[in-house]
Amino acid sequence: MDRRNFLKQSVFASGITLVPSFLKGMEFLTPEQLSGYKNVIIIQLSGGNDGLNSIIPIQNDIYHRLRPTIGKKQSETLKINDDLAFNSALQPIKDLYDQGDVCIINNVGYPNPNRSHFRSTDIWQTASDTNQYLSSGWVGRYLDANCQHPYQAIEVDNSLSLAMKGNTLNGIAVSDPKQLHRTTREPFFNQLINNTQEDMLHEDNQGYLYKTMLETYSSASYIYETSKIYESKVTYPQSAFARNLKTIADFIISGLKTRVYYSSLGGFDSHVNQVNSQDRLLGIYANAISALVKDLKKNNKFKDTLILTFSEFGRRVKQNGSRGTDHGAANNVMIMSGSLKKAGIYNELPNLSDLDNNGDIKYTVDFRSIYASILDNWLEVNDHIILGSDFNKLSFV
C-alpha cells in the first residue's frame, strides 16, 4: 500500500474530530471472527540472559567444571529430563511445559556473533546479518508489507523499539491507552491534523514529527475504544513487567486487531554475582507469564497466541572472576502457545565440548529461521519479503 492510500484510510478520509470516521461504523470482530485471529507476543530479556542457568544441562561435567560457584546443583533445579532442568525460579514455566505449551529451541544465534549489547540487539531486532546495518525492524517491515494501521503492532512500553519501526509504518508504543487518547482530543491538535497535507511528510525531522502525529491519531481512539471492552479479572503480580503483560491480555481479549505485541524485561547483564539477580528476574518473568497465560486460557485465546522469548545473546560458559558471566553468543529461545505442533525440547543440547574461540556456544539455529517460521506458519505472510532472504523453517507451529 502506498502512503497516499494509507493516509486516506487512516485520517484524511475521516473529517477527524472526536472519533475519526474510519472508526465510525467499524465493526468490532465477532467472537467467530476472533477465534483463529492469531497474534504473537514478543518478549525481550534485555542485557543478555544466561540461558545456561535458565535451562540447565544439569548432567554436563563441563558445565559444572566451568561454573564452580555459579553452576546450579541438581537439588536446586526442576528436572525436565535426564539431561536438562529448569532454574527453580521458572517453576510456572515448568508447569506450562508439563502441559505441552512450551517449546525450547537450543543454540539459537547467527554467524560471526557480535558481543555488544547494542549491536546484537539491533541485529536481533532488524533481523540483519552481523555486518549489515538496517534502519527498520522485522516487525516494522511486517507492518509495511501486510498491514494498514500502526496499531497492528503494539509495544506496551514508554517507547518504541527498533524492531517495531518500518520503512513506511511504525508500530505504536502505548503504556496507558486512556492517557494517549485524552491527549489526542485536544482541539488545537485536531486542527493541525486537519491541515496536515501529504507533502508535509518529508523524510526530514519535521516531516517525521508530523507523520508520527498522524499515525498516533489514527490509532489512539481505536486502541482506547476497543480495549475498554475487557478488563482482566485475573490477578497479576506486582511488577511493571506483569502490568505490561496484563495490558497485552486486555488488548487481545478485547479483540484488538493487533497481530504483534512487544514488551521487554531488562537487567540481565549479569557480570557480577549473577545467581541472585538472575533468579530474581527469572521469577518476575515466569510469574508474569503464568498470569498472562492463565488469563488467555480462561478466555480461550491461548490457542491463538504465540509467545516468543529471546535475549540478544547468551553468556560465556565459563564464569568470570566475579561470580558472574561475560557476554556470550548462542542461546536458547522459548516459544509458548496453546497450538504448538512440537512441544518440548526442539533440538540438540548445546555442545559444551565444542565452543568457539571465545569459549561461547556455537549456533546451530539461525534466529531468523524462527522469525521465518512464525511469519509463514503462524501469521501466514510472505517471510521472504520481510526478511530479505530465505531461512529454513522450523516445525514448532
Add this chain to the structure above:
Amino acid sequence: MSSFLTDKQIQHLYWRTGFGISPSELKRARTFSKEEIVDHLFSESSGITDLSLDFGILQKDPKNLSREERKELRKLRNQKMLDLNLLWLRQLAESKQVLREKMTLFFHNHFAVRLKTPRAALHLNNVIRKNALESFGDMLLEVSKSPAMLLFLNNRQNRKNNPNENFAREVMELFTLGRDNGYTEKDIKEAARAFTGWNFNKQGTFVFRQKHHDFGSKTILGKTGNFKGEDVIKILLEQKQTAKYITKKIYKFLVNEHINPTRLEKLSSIFYETNYNIEALLRGVLESDWFYDHENIGAKIKSPIELIVGLSKPFNIHYKNPKVLLYLQRKLNQVLFFPPNVAGWKGGKSWIDNSTLMLRLKLASVALNNGVIEINDTADSEMTTMMKEKYYNKMKSQMQKRVKATPHWEPFLDAIEQKSRQQLIDYVLQPNLSKGAQEVISTIDERNTKNFIIELMSLPEYQLC
C-alpha cells in the same frame, strides 16, 4: 574579519550551545560580531560550578551503622539520586556557564553511567564538568579511574587470572574508537588484563592494587609491552580513529545528524593535532560560516532535557512539586543520571514515538497554562464552544492538581519588544513553519500574546532546534 549574525543565527548558536536565548540577551548579543559572541560564550564558561549535596550518613562506613541506620541507607541513596537529578536540572536552567553545562550534558551521555550510588555519580559529573571544555584525554583517563566507572563496568572485579572484560570492551566500543572500528576480540581480552588492579578505596580514591594486576606482556592494537591501564588509554588516544569518532559525535550533537565528510575530516585533524583540546574543536565549529547555514538551523530534534530546560528557562518556571520534573523526564525517556545503558541515549528520531510526541506537544501548555491550548478560531469545527470549555476545564483542574507549575510571564512579555506576528514566530520557532501550521496559525488571533505563544510552542516545529 568580523561578521554579524541574524537573530535567527544567534538563536541557533544559543540553542546548540545552551538552551536558547532570552529576549533581553538576544537584544544585547545583536550588537556584537559572531567572533565576539563566541568569545563571550567561552569566557562565561571559564568558571566551574561543581554540584554538591550533603550525603549525611551515606558518607559513613556501613560497618559503623546500626541495623536501623542501614535500613535507611538504601532509601536515602535512592532519594539522593533524585535530589542529584533535580539539582543538576536546576543548574542547567540557571547557570551562566551554559556552554560548559551543555558539554557536560554531552559527555554525561558519552560516558553513560547508571548507578544507585549518588556519591560516585556526583563525583563523575564533576569530573566531566571540570574537563568539559579542556582536554578529552585528561577527561578519559580521569573518568576511567573514577569510582563511578570502576563500579559500573565492573573493573573492581577485573583481576589477574580472572579478567572481567566489561570496561575493556566499552572503552573501545563506546568511549574512543567506536564499534567495530579497528579492534578485535583479542584486543579486548588483552586490554582487560592491563586494567586489572584498578580499584578505589573507602574514601572513593583511586588505588592500584598490585597483587590483582597482571604484570605480564600484552599485545594491544599491534603494540606489545607490560602495559597497565594508563598505557591502554594512551594507545587509544594515539589512534586517529578516536579523534574521528569523538568529533563525529560532537558534530552530530552541535550541528546536524547528517555529516559533511570534508568538514568532519578537517575538524578531526584539529582535535587530534591539538591533543584533544575540546575548546579548539568547538571553535572550529562555532566560528565557521557553515555552522550558521540554513540547512543546520531547526534541523535537530530537541532532547527531552533540552526541551524541558529550554521551556522553563525564559519563564523561570517554578514547580511546586519538583517530582513533576522527574515524571516528565521518565515519560520522555531521558532521566539525568539514568541513561538506559552504557551506550547512552540514542537521540534524534529515537526520541520520538507516538507516546512521547503527544506529551512533548502538550508540554508547553502544561507548564505555562495548566494544560490549556486555547483556540478561538473562526474555522469550522465539530467541537462546539461548550464542548471545548468543558474539555479545557477538566484539563485545568487535573493539571492544577498534578503539575502545580508557576510560570513568570510578565518579565518575558515585557522583554519581547516587538510583538508582531512574524517576529513572535521567528523568536519562538527555529525551523520554518510547515504549510499546515501556517494555515492553523493564520486563523488565530495574535493579540492575546500569551495564548499565541503557547500555540506556537504546541506545534511540532517547537520540538526542533
